[in-house]
Amino acid sequence: MEFTKMHGLGNDFIVVAGEQRLPDDVAELAIRTCNRFFGIGADGLVYILPSDKADFKMRIINSDGSEAEQCGNAIRCVAKYAYDNGLTSKKELTIETLGAGVQPVQLQTSEGKVSLVTVDMGQPILNGLDVPTTIDANPVIGHTVSVDGRDFAFTAVSMGNPHCVIYVDDAAGFDLATWGPKLEKHPLFPRKINVEFATVNSRSQVDMRVWERGAGPTLACGTGACATLVSSVLNGLTDRQATISLAGGDLSIVWNEDNDRIYMTGPAAFVFTGNLN
Numbered sequence: 001m002e003f004t005k006m007h008g009l010g011n012d013f014i015v016v017a018g019e020q021r022l023p024d025d026v027a028e029l030a031i032r033t034c035n036r037f038f039g040i041g042a043d044g045l046v047y048i049l050p051s052d053k054a055d056f057k058m059r060i061i062n063s064d065g066s067e068a069e070q071c072g073n074a075i076r077c078v079a080k081y082a083y084d085n086g087l088t089s090k091k092e093l094t095i096e097t098l099g100a101g102v103q104p105v106q107l108q109t110s111e112g113k114v115s116l117v118t119v120d121m122g123q124p125i126l127n128g129l130d131v132p133t134t135i136d137a138n139p140v141i142g143h144t145v146s147v148d149g150r151d152f153a154f155t156a157v158s159m160g161n162p163h164c165v166i167y168v169d170d171a172a173g174f175d176l177a178t179w180g181p182k183l184e185k186h187p188l189f190p191r192k193i194n195v196e197f198a199t200v201n202s203r204s205q206v207d208m209r210v211w212e213r214g215a216g217p218t219l220a221c222g223t224g225a226c227a228t229l230v231s232s233v234l235n236g237l238t239d240r241q242a243t244i245s246l247a248g249g250d251l252s253i254v255w256n257e258d259n260d261r262i263y264m265t266g267p268a269a270f271v272f273t274g275n276l277n
């Protein structure tokens with residue numbers, strides 16, 4: 001199997017292209033190849049497949065073998081892979097996702113290679129039961145989730161995949177390892193959840209750290225950055241355009257008032273290509 005290691009702000013993926021469909025044992029393959037000690041090492045395994053609705057279809061399997069509906073950093077990697085490897089010459093293309101529909105993508109290039117990718121991430125889903133949470137409210141803002149005697153107020157947002165955003169004093173220093181896994185698997189979240197811990201520094205800049213469903217702590221989460229911006233607007237904390245600063249770097253996120261759609265802009269990068277026997 002030929003693969004390419006890529007990352008979006010340090011959120012890293014094993015990217016496989018040229019297959020027609022996912023292999024039957026894709027969950028086991030993801031667990032083995034994403035292992036950082038006994039495998040290649042990555043947060044997820046990404047397939048670029050043919051699509052009858054868009055230029056390409058993306059499927060993303062988390063490092064624990066579960067499949068995610070969408071991934072903001074992976075979709076930028078897929079776009080860069082496709083353009084830089086000559087699978088397309090279009091600078092405006094479309095990528096089909098499992099749970100967020102077909103997403104339009106715009107490429108900026110420098111010296112013939114993709115330097116920045118803007119993805120139309122679609123409209124956020126705010127109805128609690130659809131995120132999904134067990135809370136019948138629309139939107140779910142400031143609800144409490146209690147874990148081991150500690151209460152966290154959260155805002156729930158789906159970007160095709162589920163997120164809960166929690167504001168803390170110091171996102172960069174927050175104890176992700178203690179609270180992340182407990183919140184990810186809390187019964188309030190029937191399909192588990194990606195957890196974002198955010199600190200708002202100004203109306204246009206937010207620090208965010210993430211505990212991802214199925215992957216644990218990652219250096220960045222594109223859909224998590226979008227969910228954080230949506231949550232921050234809903235809570236009156238930021239404007240509709242802000243920089244979300246993650247451990248691996250910055251993403252620019254815009255929530256367009258006219259069409260309710262989210263636009264994410266950020267980089268993607270190649271690391272190496274290899275063969276797995």
Ligand SMILES: N[C@@H](CCC[C@H](N)C(=O)O)C(=O)O
Pocket residue numbers: 011062067068069070071072073074161162194212213214215218220221222223224
């Ligand atoms: N890193 C991602 C999200 C990957 C999927 C997530 N772990 C899930 O299970 O929903 C991103 O950049 O959006």
